[in-house]
Amino acid sequence: MTHKWPSVGVLVAGVMAVGLAGVAQQGPTEAPAGFATPTLAQNPGSQSISNGIAQPPGDTYALDQTRFEQNHDASTGLGPVFNARACADCHQNPVSGGSSQFTEIRAGHNDANGNFVAATVPINDGANSIANRSIINDRALIPQAQEHIPDAENVRALRAALNTLGDGFVEAIDDSTLQAIAQHQIEVSGGRIHGEAVEVPVLESQGQSRIGRFGWKDQHSSLLSFIGDAYLNEMGVTNRLRPKDVTTVGKITTDPEDTPDNLGLATSITSRSSFEGRRFRRATRFSL
Ligand code: HEC
Numbered sequence: 001m002t003h004k005w006p007s008v009g010v011l012v013a014g015v016m017a018v019g020l021a022g023v024a025q026q027g028p029t030e031a032p033a034g035f036a037t038p039t040l041a042q043n044p045g046s047q048s049i050s051n052g053i054a055q056p057p058g059d060t061y062a063l064d065q066t067r068f069e070q071n072h073d074a075s076t077g078l079g080p081v082f083n084a085r086a087c088a089d090c091h092q093n094p095v096s097g098g099s100s101q102f103t104e105i106r107a108g109h110n111d112a113n114g115n116f117v118a119a120t121v122p123i124n125d126g127a128n129s130i131a132n133r134s135i136i137n138d139r140a141l142i143p144q145a146q147e148h149i150p151d152a153e154n155v156r157a158l159r160a161a162l163n164t165l166g167d168g169f170v171e172a173i174d175d176s177t178l179q180a181i182a183q184h185q186i187e188v189s190g191g192r193i194h195g196e197a198v199e200v201p202v203l204e205s206q207g208q209s210r211i212g213r214f215g216w217k218d219q220h221s222s223l224l225s226f227i228g229d230a231y232l233n234e235m236g237v238t239n240r241l242r243p244k245d246v247t248t249v250g251k252i253t254t255d256p257e258d259t260p261d262n263l264g265l266a267t268s269i270t271s272r273s274s275f276e277g278r279r280f281r282r283a284t285r286f287s288l
Contacts, residue, residue, distance in 0.1 A: 034168060035061040037095040046096075068096055077237040077257025080145040080250035081130070081137035084234060090161040099163040106134040107153040119153040123249055130246050135233050145250035159216050167214065171223050175211040203228055203241045231258060 037048040046069055048061035055061060069088040072078040083104060084090055090102040107119040118134040124144040140146040149156070175197075182195040200212040203225040212218030220226040228241030238245055239258040245251055 037061075037065060037097065039094050048096075065096055072235050072237060074141055074252055077235075077253050079139075079141035079236040080245060080247055081140050081147060082234065082236040083138050087230065087234075090234070091164055095165075097163075097165045100161045102161040103158040104138075104161075105136045105149070105156060105158055107136050107149045107156045108134050109153050109155055116155065119149060121147045121149060121153075123147055123247060128247060128249050133246060137233075137236075140250060141252075142250040145247060162215070167223055170213055171221075173213065178211045178213065201225075 034053045035048050035050045046062050046065035048065040050061055068091075069086055070076075071085045073085070078085060084102070088096045090100050091097055093100050107121075108117050109119070111117050118132050119136065120129050120131045121133070121136060122129045123140075123146065130147065136147050136149055138147075179197050182197045185193045185195045198212045198218050199209045200219060200221050202208045202210050202222050203220075204222065210221035212221050214220040214223070214226045220229065225241065228239050231237040231239050232242035232245070236245060237257050238255040240256055243256045245255060
């Protein structure tokens, strides 16, 4: 039967080619990304290239990519509790910045009034605990810091890693556009569909809020806010937006663990936050 495979392959390829040609003719124009990242098969290594958007002096998209792919360890602020060692561990398919099969667990319970309460997780044989935190970290630098979800925290959900490619475009959408879409849904569906626009704080602009658009619950409205969270929640790397680790058990570094790099990017976030089609430039080069 193996001899049949090549012909089936040719057939599938032929159908795809016809299908893609059709899409190319009728489909919308591709949005121009700020830069392109070759796949691992095309061009191994961190070799993102600009699609025409100027790279700031001393900085390149390829350099940004290396930061996104950097494997952290205890000396660079990993842990004490964490899920993975690099952003690209979870955001990789088909190139750095994409999604992946990675899921994370969130846990908590409902109180007597049916309100959700985030988990309190004992660590260190019950000598310490991590309180008020629904995200449960799968890994730890030392066994004493390892989290185990108590049975009582019986509301649990898995969240898959999201694609971040193109998020620069999403960040650029004005609040009023999202609010108008939510309003329009009510009108065209006779009230049956009602998209909810939630207002969330912008961590890097104290006192300001914006319509949420990132994460499964639209919990952030700016990429920088999300990234500050991700550095802490996924890797345990504290930064100026999330300056404290969730436990001191197993901690060997001083907070904040992420500090401005030699481009001084921590102080120039706003001027550098120009419109970009892909986001890990901001994830990495804006030292948090
Ligand atoms: C252990 C896996 C993991 C690691 C490591 C990780 N992420 Fe994520 N990422 C996720 C998951 C899961 C989500 C969805 C989170 C949610 O809303 O519940 C996500 C969501 C995001 C989003 C929101 C995407 C959108 O369009 O809504 C951004 C931005 C992001 N991550 C950036 C980063 C950056 C930057 C890093 C490194 C500092 C990083 N992530 C590290 C798993 C990971």
